[in-house]
């Protein structure tokens with residue numbers, strides 16, 4: 001019989017909200033805590049503040065089974081407190097642990113004996129012991145004796161239907177063996193995936209950073225290859241397809257107009273900055289970040305090169321951007337490359353129209369038809385399924401002259417056959 005606990009979830013965003021629903025679903029007594037009163041009111045009505053279909057459905061079912069509040073003092077009644085607050089980077093790419101510290105301060109004030117505190121937010125190796133623990137021990141309680149501290153990196157992948165909170169394998173690290181066992185036992189109640197315990201909390205903190213940095217450097221690799229193949233006139237998508245037919249030793253990643261989201265472009269900086277403090281310079285990871293951060297301007301340059309060929313300038317040109325979200329079929333625009341592309345185009349005095357069906361409130365036209373009508377040139381920045389499956393004859397009907405396919409998701413040859421100039425990233 002799986003044990004049931006009183007659980008507080010601190011932070012009800014992309015990570016905390018699904019976690020709150022899942023805990024309630026399996027029978028834990030759950031309190032969801034967030035400092036955003038608007039979010040709390042929505043959740044109380046069973047409305048999800050994030051457009052995640054599965055979460056919206058669950059919330060409607062579970063809204064009477066969970067208590068949501070903006071009062072973090074509620075943690076005092078919990079056996080387990082799980083911290084799922086944002087861990088962004090500052091303008092200078094240094095980690096911003098502000099939310100982690102303020103959550104730890106509030107939890108510390110209410111800390112009770114035998115409580116288990118689990119951090120799911122992405123943090124650099126050493127954060128739990130060097131930042132969180134001292135704050136919690138201000139309570140006068142001692143870890144290992146009075147309370148437990150563990151880390152289980154979040155692995156929510158918004159929009160992923162295959163891997164969800166119900167079946168994702170998890171990795172756990174803790175400051176004590178007792179804490180490790182308690183944490184593993186808890187995660188086994190919410191996921192059917194394998195739950196493994198590592199020898200230290202630092203190893204668990206390093207795991208998430210490694211997972212996401214691995215992805216960032218692989219994307220940087222294909223982005224650099226794309227720039228090279230643009231010069232060589234080689235279609236990188238065809239080459240990746242070719243390389244992917246090797247049954248081992250190759251893992252396809254895809255070039256594009258940039259790397260967005262709250263994980264991939266952020267997490268490497270957590271390691272880069274922490275390593276600097278202990279005297280190691282991650283040249284390779286930093287270079288990968290530079291390459292990925294260069295893709296928005298590279299994409300605009302692709303358009304400028306094509307404009308030059310038809311003796312046009314970017315200044316005062318009518319440019320339509322398809323997609324604001326950082327990845328397909330979701331409404332999240334955090335660190336989205338499109339934001340950088342828009343900034344660059346505006347600095348070059350272009351007239352910019354933007355449409356994203358998932359983020360209409362930030363679009364400046366009502367629909368794709370409107371955007372095509374008001375544009376002469378198009379940059380596709382997000383490979384939403386709606387854009388990928390667009391009727392390309394509409395491009396012709398609206399006299400679009402150039403399309404830059406920032407996600408290499410359109411049919412290059414069909415577009416060229418319509419007499420429209422097509423340029424992808426590396427194709």
Ligand code: SAJ
Nearest residue numbers: 154155156157219253254256258259260261263264326327
């Ligand atoms: N991107 C590329 N080329 C690629 C893959 C992604 O340019 O080959 C871009 C995307 O367009 C996007 C950004 O990188 O702008 C991030 O894409 P992502 O698919 O990694 O999306 P995220 O940020 O939702 O990453 C999540 C991560 N999950 C967690 O942190 C829990 C990441 O670890 C997963 O690997 C990733 O989902 C996934 O595999 O889908």
